[in-house]
Amino acid sequence: MTEALLQVDGLSMRFGGLTAVHDLSLEARAGEITALIGPNGAGKTTVFNCITGFYKPSAGTLVVSREGRLFALEHMSGHAIARRARVARTFQNVRLFAGMSVLENLIVAQHNALMRASGFTVLGLLGIGGYRAAEREAVEFAREWLVRIGLESRADDDAGHLSYGDQRRLEIARAMCTRPALLCLDEPAAGLNPSETHGLRRLLASIRDSEGIGIVLIEHDMGVVMGISDHIVVLDYGRKIADGTADEVRHDPAVIRAYLGDGEDAA
Amino acid sequence: MAAIKDAAVAAGIAAALFLFFIGVHTVPRGGVLSVETRWAAFGVAVAVVFAGRLAIDLLFGLRRPTIRVAIPERLRGASRWVGPALVVFALALPFLPFADRRVMDVAILVATYVMLGWGLNIVVGLAGLLDLGYVAFYAVGAYTCALLSINFGFGFWACLPLAGLMAATFGVALGFPVLRLRGDYLAIVTLGFGEMIRIVLTNWVSLTRGPNGITGVPRPSHFGLATTPLERVVFLYYVILLLALATNFITLRLRRLPLGRAWEALREDEIACRALGINPTTVKLSAFAIGATIGGVAGSFFAARQGFISPESFTFIESAIILAIVVLGGMGSQLGVVLAAFVLMGIPEWFRELQEYRMLAFGICMVLIMIWRPRGLLAVRTPTIRLRRAP
Secondary structure (H helix, E strand, O other): OOOEEEEEEEEEEEEOOEEEEEEEEEEEEOOOEEEEEOOOOOOHHHHHHHHOOOOOOOEEEEEEEEOOEEEEHHHOOHHHHHHHHOEEEOOOOOOOOOOOEHHHHHHHOOHHHHHHHOOOOHHHHHOOOOHHHHHHHHHHHHHHHHHHOOOHHHOOOEHHHOOHHHHHHHHHHHHHOOOOOEEEEEOOOOOOOHHHHHHHHHHHHHHHHHHOOEEEEEOOOHHHHHHHOOEEEEEEOOEEEEEEOHHHHHOOHHHHHHHHOOOOOOO | OHHHHHHHHHHHHHHHHHHHHHHEEEEEEOOEEEEEEOHHHHHHHHHHHHHHHHHHHHHHOOOOOOOOOOOOHHHHHHHHHHHHHHHHHHHHHHHOOOOOHHHHHHHHHHHHHHHHHHHHHHHHHHOOOOOOOOHHHHHHHHHHHHHHHHHHOOOHHHHHHHHHHHHHHHHHHHHHHHOOOOHHHHHHHHHHHHHHHHHHHHHOHHHHOHHHOEEOOOOOOOOOOOOOHHHHHHHHHHHHHHHHHHHHHHHHHHHOOHHHHHHHHHHHOHHHHHHOOOOHHHHHHHHHHHHHHHHHHHHHHHHHHHOEEOHHHHOHHHHHHHHHHHHHHOOOOHHHHHHHHHHHHHHHHHHHHHHHHHHHHHHHHHHHHHHHOOOOOOOOOOOOOOOOOOO
């Protein structure tokens, strides 16, 4: 068993009087898919927003350990988490740069590397330095991902003109173009048809196996969750009620109760 | 029947408006104002609206004008040679037979606003930060140039970069407090910033000489190139033309650099930018700073050309006109800014013969453009990079 890539300890998030997440601990390992499931309003997206720096947690620590270095996410701003700790994410409601082309979306994702190559714009503006070569490389990397998600022929179209399923895949590719160590996917299968869902499962499994990165996944589609997750964490009302493999979670009475309710309507 | 109903609605709206515009009339009578009613004229006006609306409905059908978003394919291809053709035309303009003093003055005015439009286009069109106080940077540039040359004897060419630098500093100073704001809120704060600069210029009499303004700003030295007054105007024209073209060149290059793409990404979705590791703070500040620099350089030119500046030249209406140029041109479109600057600055100058009807003609032009091209004259965005060469 590898060392945890993401270690969450005692995470709590309160909004005024509402405690969305209470004392949650979990870990995600590299080369594994960790699913975060639970009924609506269980606090799954809140956990994501804490991991990716969109919320500052009320309590607890979130640590990414990558290449022997530790990053305390609770002290970092969102863009630093993406850039330095290499945590990438997608959104529940797709957030592409709709007015820009598909290729541009993937190039913007490589912003920080290209920014360095362009001498923070100064050299690039003067046309000196290795910016052109760096840009060609970035385009090549983007093309590889476009081939992987089957959108190479749409590269020069506006991202906003893609079908919903294509947009979802493009958002994953865009996140991957930041070369992340940890990929957080917020309901990637929402709104997909069965064949697209099947394609998504294969894509996620191939990312895990070929890139060796950690994936954390929020998902309601149990077919996807049970089929590809190495490890499942179940939340209910902001608390962790189960943690284990697909089989363990499936037969956990607390999980069944959370999803289906108590048989005797105990109130 | 639907046509009659539609016409009745139009007549109703007209009646509500005309009731006070036409129906009631004030006349001075022996030193006091008294109110007269003009029901006949009112009735005729409403009837005209009713009949006109009915005629339009019957002739063209009840369909509203469809909003065309896409530009025809052939126009898209045309934009490839229209730009260079315009540059050639602009360079040759002083040698054309009709280029008298008046034409050159209008050309300088248009070129100044083209440059300002391009500068604001970076902030509003590319980075999507609605800035209603852009004239502040124009003013900062103009006053920097005027004060440096009056007090320290700096020449125009030395003032130019310093004015740009000063404006950039103000751009960053404005940028910091408004980093968290977007849309309407940002617009209000920038509007306030523009007014602040103007009011400071008016009241800081010991430095700026207040509302009297600064006179005697030296003209740009022309290296002995110009002798006659007309030649001097032509020289000024080339100065602003080259400054504007440099602005365009830099902007087009920036669009293809990561910084420019980050601006556009920020306009599209700030949250997604953060999730991709782009620092919105630096991206926004760079847009403000570069946009302000361009405004400052243009302001410095303005001061040197006029020889006289006062806070009067930097009122809110200037910001509004520059913003109108950007919006009318089609947000983010470089060529659109040129066309819009022609329409907004050139047409009112040409219509001077119409005198008091000038602004009316101007207003009609604006309305027509908004009907035909609601997203601006040239609302087409070409990708900054393509996987395949364009066909």
